[in-house]
Amino acid sequence: MLFPLSILIAFSLAAMAPYLVRRLGDHAKWIMAAGPFLCLIIFARELTQLNVGVPKVVNWTWVPSLDINLGFFLDGFGCLFALLISGVGTMVFLYAGGYLAGSPKLGRFYGWISLFFGSMLGLVLSDNILVMFIFWELTSISSFMLIGHYHENERARVCARQALVVTVSGGLILLAGLILLGLASGSWNFSEILAGPSLAGHALYPAILTCVAIGAFTKSAQFPFHFWLPNAMAGPAPVSALLHSATMVKAGVFLLARVHPTLGGTDAWFFLLTSVGSITMVWNALLALRQDDLKKILAYSTTSVLGALVMLIGIGDPEAIQAAMVLLLAHGLYKGALFMAAGAIDHESGERSVDRLAGLRKLMPYTFGAAALAAFSNAGFPPMLGFIAKEYLYKAKIGHSDFLIALLVLTVFANMCLVAVAWLVGFRPFLGKKKETPKKVHEAPWSMRIGPIVLALAGLIFGLNPNLIDQSIVAPAKSAVMGASYQVDLKLYSGINLPLVLSAVTLLGGVVMVRLYPRWRALKLPLVAAEDVFERILAGFLQLADRLTRITQNGRLHYYITTIVVAVSAFLAFTFLRSGSELGLTRVSEAYIHEWILVIAVCACAIMTTRARSRIVALLCAGGSGLGVALIFAFYSAPDLALTQLLIETLTVILFALAFHRLPAFRRYSSKAKHIRDIVIAGFFGLLMTAFTLVAAHTDAPTHVADFFREASLPEGKGRNVVNVILVDFRALDTFGEIVVLGVGVLAILVIFRAVKPTQKQDNET
Amino acid sequence: MKPDPRSKILKITVDWLQPLLLLFSLFLLLRGHNAPGGGFSGGLVAGAAFILAALARGTAHVRQQMPCSAELLVKMGLYFALAAGLLPLLFGKGVFTALWLESKIPVIGTAGSFLLFDAGVYLLVMGFVIGVLVEMARDVHASQPEAGVDADASPTEAADAADAAEAAKFQQRLKT
Numbered sequence: 001m002l003f004p005l006s007i008l009i010a011f012s013l014a015a016m017a018p019y020l021v022r023r024l025g026d027h028a029k030w031i032m033a034a035g036p037f038l039c040l041i042i043f044a045r046e047l048t049q050l051n052v053g054v055p056k057v058v059n060w061t062w063v064p065s066l067d068i069n070l071g072f073f074l075d076g077f078g079c080l081f082a083l084l085i086s087g088v089g090t091m092v093f094l095y096a097g098g099y100l101a102g103s104p105k106l107g108r109f110y111g112w113i114s115l116f117f118g119s120m121l122g123l124v125l126s127d128n129i130l131v132m133f134i135f136w137e138l139t140s141i142s143s144f145m146l147i148g149h150y151h152e153n154e155r156a157r158v159c160a161r162q163a164l165v166v167t168v169s170g171g172l173i174l175l176a177g178l179i180l181l182g183l184a185s186g187s188w189n190f191s192e193i194l195a196g197p198s199l200a201g202h203a204l205y206p207a208i209l210t211c212v213a214i215g216a217f218t219k220s221a222q223f224p225f226h227f228w229l230p231n232a233m234a235g236p237a238p239v240s241a242l243l244h245s246a247t248m249v250k251a252g253v254f255l256l257a258r259v260h261p262t263l264g265g266t267d268a269w270f271f272l273l274t275s276v277g278s279i280t281m282v283w284n285a286l287l288a289l290r291q292d293d294l295k296k297i298l299a300y301s302t303t304s305v306l307g308a309l310v311m312l313i314g315i316g317d318p319e320a321i322q323a324a325m326v327l328l329l330a331h332g333l334y335k336g337a338l339f340m341a342a343g344a345i346d347h348e349s350g351e352r353s354v355d356r357l358a359g360l361r362k363l364m365p366y367t368f369g370a371a372a373l374a375a376f377s378n379a380g381f382p383p384m385l386g387f388i389a390k391e392y393l394y395k396a397k398i399g400h401s402d403f404l405i406a407l408l409v410l411t412v413f414a415n416m417c418l419v420a421v422a423w424l425v426g427f428r429p430f431l432g433k434k435k436e437t438p439k440k441v442h443e444a445p446w447s448m449r450i451g452p453i454v455l456a457l458a459g460l461i462f463g464l465n466p467n468l469i470d471q472s473i474v475a476p477a478k479s480a481v482m483g484a485s486y487q488v489d490l491k492l493y494s495g496i497n498l499p500l501v502l503s504a505v506t507l508l509g510g511v512v513m514v515r516l517y518p519r520w521r522a523l524k525l526p527l528v529a530a531e532d533v534f535e536r537i538l539a540g541f542l543q544l545a546d547r548l549t550r551i552t553q554n555g556r557l558h559y560y561i562t563t564i565v566v567a568v569s570a571f572l573a574f575t576f577l578r579s580g581s582e583l584g585l586t587r588v589s590e591a592y593i594h595e596w597i598l599v600i601a602v603c604a605c606a607i608m609t610t611r612a613r614s615r616i617v618a619l620l621c622a623g624g625s626g627l628g629v630a631l632i633f634a635f636y637s638a639p640d641l642a643l644t645q646l647l648i649e650t651l652t653v654i655l656f657a658l659a660f661h662r663l664p665a666f667r668r669y670s671s672k673a674k675h676i677r678d679i680v681i682a683g684f685f686g687l688l689m690t691a692f693t694l695v696a697a698h699t700d701a702p703t704h705v706a707d708f709f710r711e712a713s714l715p716e717g718k719g720r721n722v723v724n725v726i727l728v729d730f731r732a733l734d735t736f737g738e739i740v741v742l743g744v745g746v747l748a749i750l751v752i753f754r755a756v757k758p759t760q761k762q763d764n765e766t
Numbered sequence: 767m768k769p770d771p772r773s774k775i776l777k778i779t780v781d782w783l784q785p786l787l788l789l790f791s792l793f794l795l796l797r798g799h800n801a802p803g804g805g806f807s808g809g810l811v812a813g814a815a816f817i818l819a820a821l822a823r824g825t826a827h828v829r830q831q832m833p834c835s836a837e838l839l840v841k842m843g844l845y846f847a848l849a850a851g852l853l854p855l856l857f858g859k860g861v862f863t864a865l866w867l868e869s870k871i872p873v874i875g876t877a878g879s880f881l882l883f884d885a886g887v888y889l890l891v892m893g894f895v896i897g898v899l900v901e902m903a904r905d906v907h908a909s910q911p912e913a914g915v916d917a918d919a920s921p922t923e924a925a926d927a928a929d930a931a932e933a934a935k936f937q938q939r940l941k942t
Contacts, residue, residue, distance in 0.1 A: 639802035640802045640803075640804070640807075642802075643802050643803070643807050644806060644807050644810070647807055647810040647811065647814070648810065650814065651810060651813070651814060651817070651895060651899070654817055654821075654899060655898070655899060655902070658899065658902040658903055659902065716864075717799075717864065717880075718799070718864075718866065718878070719799035719800055719880070720799070720800040720801070721798060721799055721800050721801055721802065721803070721804070723804075724798045724799055724803070724804040724884075725799065725880075727804065727806075728798075728799075728804070728805070728880040728883045728884050728887075729864050729880050732850070732851065732862040732880075732883055733851070733861070733862050735847075735883075735887065736847050736848070736851060736862070736883075739843065739844065739847055739886070739887055739890050739891075740844065742890060742891070742894055743840045743841070743843065743844050743890055743893075743894075745894075746836070746837075746840050746893060746894045746897045746898060747837060747840065749897070749898050749901075750836070750837060750897055750898075750901060753901045753902075
């Protein structure tokens, strides 16, 4: 039951990272890499104790009122993912230390990537669906920071924002889906939902499926949301190697596979996932071959594989799921290695375009070796794990229906493109005659070699010895996704059959694709990029917001006050006319003579304020009417209000007096017509308020709230000043909110004062 | 040397009045629970005491008088109020549950977490008044440099210069 500890390890690593890097410099990478490695050991140990069909569950109460437990559970599928994340994570953490060696932002980077690592583990281990959602969003946020690592670069900021907006808006839809899922199944824990019956016949099923699928598609960069992933290459190479090969982008695939026992198996599920998956697979494989940037080629080929995975989960029979599990593992290993190798090339040569890279084999022999091995796996060459994955990928679709055969053809075609991708990334930069590069090329440091080499070798070893993984890793994962127990026996060579023939065809087709690559890239296509559509929608929103702001916030105080007063009057008048209340005119005669005098004085002051010909007179008149109001409070036994009103009035007068120093000379701005309009509005508002006061005086409003406060004040609040007891005790939370606003306000005002001042001084001097 | 334009009578009056006002503000704060007053009005009075000083003797004088900046007052106020809200958690009660001291304290009387909260409001309001009004008042003098070449003029200018440098730094940060 150690496995939730891994998340704790990752998060504490995130907290310590900046400190470690400051103290140890580049050596911090060894400690940082030790964290994921420890997690890897934990999960490997858990794997040996795993019982198929009996997931391990750990639960802590967190927010019981919302049914949110801090619950974690581990089954075969979660374990496969956790192993992949921590395995690739170990290598990438080590690699990042070399890649960003000497960078002042290394500490920050390690902090965010550890946070990401922890969130990703949390995502795959969460039992509670809402906790999973929290981790889901945390991965989006931390990946935003990681993609935007080079934040001085505007392009990086734009790409980071794009990834964030796409994944987070998908996340919001997913939240709706998860809540519906929780309501429909009656449980908020995966362990119980998965053990329960399928929801296929439930009334909410279409809504749940749509929301969950959109969430997964945005996260896993499925068509038409695929564009954010290639743009996310703006981040440093270790980010791509971890986030965009094995972890973040697979979160959507993870989710779909996770809910497969509950939501899968219907026609809607099948057609939605297979069509979106296959379109993504083929289209992105084609797009990959239209790039010249190493990392972009890899990014598009990644989305293509993600499409294949979604398609396999959509098919959803045991063979397809088994193929998906093997492909998941194989892809994580080879793509991680290729991303790291591409990063090493970029790091050492300063060049990422395949056209300008060649002949690096002698200068970077280790990187070449790793890249070549990984590329073999990517291309599906025997005896790599990628070959086995592809065999099962083909096998999963053979001979079931016409639709599946169509999918098979598409898959073979996409894989031909991937063979070309493997050539472009794994071989072309290394073979041929050396070309000039911006930097003098030499082999990457050891920390950057270990990662690609280990991952590529793992692909080879698992390929040669599939028995290492079939019963131990793949079988539990497959059983968990299928919701039933399965045996798995992977074979490297299973006789001459159709998949083997197709594999050979794929390799041959790949050679053709390599030949066609320059021509296909040069071909001009009248395409509408999904990215442009997205950016245009975003720009449209901004424009709309801009226009609305211009209308609602035009900067004229006069306009604001008029709007507020007119709106309030309209609502009040409407309510007033509808309720038809009686005016309490009888109580007017109860007023004493001195009260009348005061009222007349207040009104006179208010009128004089508007008629004043200088600011100081206007100010004094306004102050006078304020004082009058304070006196009224005092008469009607509200000493607290009176006191506060008096103080506020005094300070307001000082504030205005000080502000006047900055204003231009006094002038009348309004025309006569505007004046009359304002008088009408103000007069109407005043009359309305008076009428309401009279109504309020007339009706016996329910006063149990006031009675409660009056009675409870002394025994419970231990104070005789009811107003103050309400403020600091009964409704202290409200008061706290108010003073926070006040505090933020004063800090903002001080900042503005300081920011504006120097320019003013310059103005004075000139 | 130019004559000091500020009124001597005002200066001396304020010198006497300011401590009294501050004392009064504390009085308001402490009696607030049982009689008119409280942290808000107390804070306003305390702020007004410093405003008076700023008007009589210039903002540099106020700056010297104050043991800390207005921002710190605001922050301390928020921390006090927050502490009053979170303190009950230590005793296993809900946020902002009132806590009471068993015995009465001389002069203050019954005391409890409400007093901490009210003191927070007091500090924050005082910080608000001093921060905003003194800042504005200083601008008034800064825009008329020929008006006050008296003893405290040079520290005023020095303080202004320091503030200007800080502001320039801030603007630079805004740009980047």
